[in-house]
Amino acid sequence: MLNFDGEFDVNARSEDAYNYVSDPDRIAKLVPDLISYTKIDGNNMKLTAKAGVSFIKGKFDLDLKIINDEKKENLKLEGHGKGTGASVDFTVDFNFKQNDGMAHIKWNADVNVVGSAASMGGRMIKSAAGKYINKLIDAYKQALEAGN
Incomplete structure (x- = not known):
């Protein structure tokens, strides 16, 4: 199991940050190398997206579920996907707070990769997963700051 976490402030209301990540159409726009989504x-x-590690690349088909919080303070994404030589299960927890006109967002992701691609080595998988997650978070921050 791989774990990633972080936090950031963005010039937006916390409710807008929550609403963005709770909208399937908006989440799809954040996914790097997205092929299609329904x-x-x-x-x-x-979702179907290109993904891979080093020279092993292919498509991943993912099922994603959004678990909302009525208070709009916490949100969870749960996903399961299969692709070339691997499958992945993940959860991402978000916490939203308003702080001096800025949205403060904490996130935590647990990712479990199994299959032949996972046997390539923990460091390589962790590095690739970390880069992918950072692309998602960076795209999320940019979208919030742009008011999209």
């Missing part, structure tokens, strides 16, 4: 309902979607 919104099943307000909380579930299917």
